[in-house]
Amino acid sequence: MRIALEWVATLGQTAFKFVRQLGVFAILLWKILMRTPAIWKRPGLIGAQVHFLGNHSLAIILVAGLFVGLVLGLQGYYTLRRYGSEEALGLLVALALVRELGPVIAALLFAGRAGTSLTAEIGLMKAGEQLSALETMAVDPVARVLGPRFFGGLIVVPLLATLFSAVGVIGGWMVGVVLIGVDPGAFWSQMSGGVDFWDDVVNGVIKSVVFGIAVTQVALMQGYESRPTPEGVARATTLTVVVGSLAVLGLDFVLTALMFGEL
Amino acid sequence: MQARNLNLAVGAFVLLGILALLFMALQVSNLSTGSSGSTYELKASFDNIGGLKPRAAVRSAGVLVGRVRQIQFDDQQYQALVILDMDARYQFPKDTSAKILTSGLLGDNYIGLEPGGDLEMLKAADRIRMTQSAVVLENLISQFLYNKATEPSSPPSGGARK
Numbered sequence: 001m002r003i004a005l006e007w008v009a010t011l012g013q014t015a016f017k018f019v020r021q022l023g024v025f026a027i028l029l030w031k032i033l034m035r036t037p038a039i040w041k042r043p044g045l046i047g048a049q050v051h052f053l054g055n056h057s058l059a060i061i062l063v064a065g066l067f068v069g070l071v072l073g074l075q076g077y078y079t080l081r082r083y084g085s086e087e088a089l090g091l092l093v094a095l096a097l098v099r100e101l102g103p104v105i106a107a108l109l110f111a112g113r114a115g116t117s118l119t120a121e122i123g124l125m126k127a128g129e130q131l132s133a134l135e136t137m138a139v140d141p142v143a144r145v146l147g148p149r150f151f152g153g154l155i156v157v158p159l160l161a162t163l164f165s166a167v168g169v170i171g172g173w174m175v176g177v178v179l180i181g182v183d184p185g186a187f188w189s190q191m192s193g194g195v196d197f198w199d200d201v202v203n204g205v206i207k208s209v210v211f212g213i214a215v216t217q218v219a220l221m222q223g224y225e226s227r228p229t230p231e232g233v234a235r236a237t238t239l240t241v242v243v244g245s246l247a248v249l250g251l252d253f254v255l256t257a258l259m260f261g262e263l
Numbered sequence: 264m265q266a267r268n269l270n271l272a273v274g275a276f277v278l279l280g281i282l283a284l285l286f287m288a289l290q291v292s293n294l295s296t297g298s299s300g301s302t303y304e305l306k307a308s309f310d311n312i313g314g315l316k317p318r319a320a321v322r323s324a325g326v327l328v329g330r331v332r333q334i335q336f337d338d339q340q341y342q343a344l345v346i347l348d349m350d351a352r353y354q355f356p357k358d359t360s361a362k363i364l365t366s367g368l369l370g371d372n373y374i375g376l377e378p379g380g381d382l383e384m385l386k387a388a389d390r391i392r393m394t395q396s397a398v399v400l401e402n403l404i405s406q407f408l409y410n411k412a413t414e415p416s417s418p419p420s421g422g423a424r425k
Contacts, residue, residue, distance in 0.1 A: 054273070159280030166287060
């Protein structure tokens, strides 16, 4: 009896913690959004973050996109050949990338590649009391440190996701048309016949904007709320990847149901 | 100099992203072949549209000449009313007939137009008179089974005696 009660109490505590985290997340997001005009007064800071988050993630995104496209081409061809519709390979590769894989994998890679460095950077700033120092100098750390990083991530993730999809389509083309020998005319025409710009491409971009907000905000929050110790920063960095990735996958389900589902 | 390099790198990155979006818009999706040109409207009633969906293709001689804009149920005639967006470049005679066809064995439904010989052309908001419904596989199978059942039972064939 005692153990069962203890267990229920632990469950309650976990639920309480979860709701509290959600609240912290929302409040920090609100604080950043409220300072939007102040943040955009210094676009140079945002530009520097776009460089740090975007240009440095370019290599991993392009290589990953190419390989995902190559594998989709191989696996898609294997299945489509059974139904004698190899020409639909272009459509399969493009739809899979544009609707799901581009936004999701780009966001997951971004969480691992850039989100962690955001968390570690801000966590160390906090551990070194640099954030407190800023506050002492009457500089708002949310506007000066968090804001540019947030908008940098917001700009970068959709661009990376689009690049991922584009390179993936080229990867699918390399396997399908160049290696296997699917008719190039049918490959491209089936693709452009079946992919709708507004319903598929733009919805994919909207998805990646949402993922960009989620991943960047999770990374910033974990860094900002981390305990100011080496252990705390390490823990926050791990949590960025875990929470960020799960948030992306969960949001993806909700967005897919809203955009493409027949609900 | 340092700041200029940074701006250059960021600019190149953003430009690359926009180029990728352009590639998606023009090469991968149907924005270039979409209904960007002017269109005119035609109507057609079908007894059964099968699996026809909005945005399905309208083809004549296999060439894309329009798209299905809307599908409604007409509760006066108990028929499906299909509204078509036709490419304004193509005109069809008044006695054109419309059929619901399937591309390939398992493909999507589309509307096939067969032009007749009338000298007058269909104008905007006109109705296509002659229509043929989609072939519903279940009806076909049940018809086949019904025919089989009503056939006089034939004597067992030679091969079965062995």
